Structure formats: structure tokens, C-alpha cells
Amino acid sequence: MRVGLGHDLHRLAPNRALILGGVRIDFERGLIGHSDADILLHAITDALLGAAGLGDIGDAFPDTDPAYAGIDSALLLARALERVRAAGWRIVNLDCTIFAQRPKLAPHKPAIRQKLAELLAIPVEAVNVKAKTGEQVGPIGREEAMAADAVVLIERTT
Numbered sequence: 559m560r561v562g563l564g565h566d567l568h569r570l571a572p573n574r575a576l577i578l579g580g581v582r583i584d585f586e587r588g589l590i591g592h593s594d595a596d597i598l599l600h601a602i603t604d605a606l607l608g609a610a611g612l613g614d615i616g617d618a619f620p621d622t623d624p625a626y627a628g629i630d631s632a633l634l635l636a637r638a639l640e641r642v643r644a645a646g647w648r649i650v651n652l653d654c655t656i657f658a659q660r661p662k663l664a665p666h667k668p669a670i671r672q673k674l675a676e677l678l679a680i681p682v683e684a685v686n687v688k689a690k691t692g693e694q695v696g697p698i699g700r701e702e703a704m705a706a707d708a709v710v711l712i713e714r715t716t
Contacts, residue, residue, distance in 0.1 A: 559650070559713045562609025564601035567705035569697075578656055578663070578706075579670035579687065580632045580677055585661045589704060592621035596631035598656055598670070599677075601708040603631070603638045606649070609712045610642045632677055639678065647712040651684040654708040659701045663689035 574588025579598040589595035603615045612618070618641070619626050619634050626634070642649075652674065656663055663670075667687045675682040692699030 559711060560609045560611075560647070562605035562607070562708075562710045562712065564604030564606075564608065564615075564708040564710075565705065566597040566600035566604065566615075567697075567703055568595045568597050569703045570701060576661075577631070578666070578704075579654075580673040581666060581670050583661060583663075583666055587701075593619075593626055593629045593634065594631050597704055597706040598654060598674075598708070599631035599635050601706040602652065602654060602674070602678075602710065603635050605652075605708040605710040606635075606638050606642050606712070609710055610645050610647050612638075612641055612645065635677055642712065643715075646714055646716045648715045649678055649680050649684070650711040650713050651686075652678065652680070652708060652710050653686045653688075654706060655688040655690055657690050657692060657698050657705040657707075659692045659694065659699050 568589040570587040571590045576583045576585040576588040577596045671687045674685045697703040
């Protein structure tokens, strides 16, 4: 068994969609990034690649490559999951945290959890999603940015 840890942080800006865990959330601002800037899927992708010893999201999908401009982060996660499976691993469980002052994410956590289970092809019971505010401190608390952390446990399939 192996554990992987992922982290991502992006700035907020107007006229951008807010997508967290593959779920579009109605909010007046969204995250800035080379792709769709889904911080949660980026953190999970990093955690998976790291657990399997396959580098990180920047190695696999560099933001200098125009092929990834505006790409759906669910596609990047799917490609990373293929690499992890090809290396002989499967996901046991995922625990993740989203850090955002606003919007309140409690109403969205069940949909995000369900979407993550679908994207990773694991039971919803193997996925946990938490949300924390920045307590009005730092870039998250001042609503300048959002961040996400993910921890994944994988085990050998062969």
C-alpha cells in the first residue's frame, strides 16, 4: 500500500466558472488557471501520481503545453488514473479538503463526493470531502484564492 498527498491553490477572478471536483458551482468568481483550474481535481491527480511514484501533475501535463489550455481537469485525472492502473495500482480511498471563504460548500459536498466516486470508479463510501474557510485570514480568508488538499491510499493489484 502507498499514500499520496496532493495540494493545489489558484487565484479567484470574475468572469470565470467555478468548478470544484468536476461540479460547476454558481458563484460570481471562478479560479484562474491554464486548464479549467479545478483545484480539487488537480490535488487528487497529484496525490494519485505521487502515490504511484509517477511524478506530479506538472510533469504529466505541463502548463507550457498549449494542448492543456482550458482542458477539463476530469480528463487529466482520467489520464493520470490510467497511468496509475497501468503501473499496477488501484485506489482504496480518498480524503480531501477544499479551502474557501465563500461560497459555502456544505450544500455542494454530496454532489462533489458523488462526482469524484464516478470519476475514480470507486464506491462513494470510499470518498470523503471536507470544506474549511480561511477564517478571514490570508489569501483564502480574503477571498483572493481557494485551495485543496487530497490524500489517497492505493494498493497493488498484481
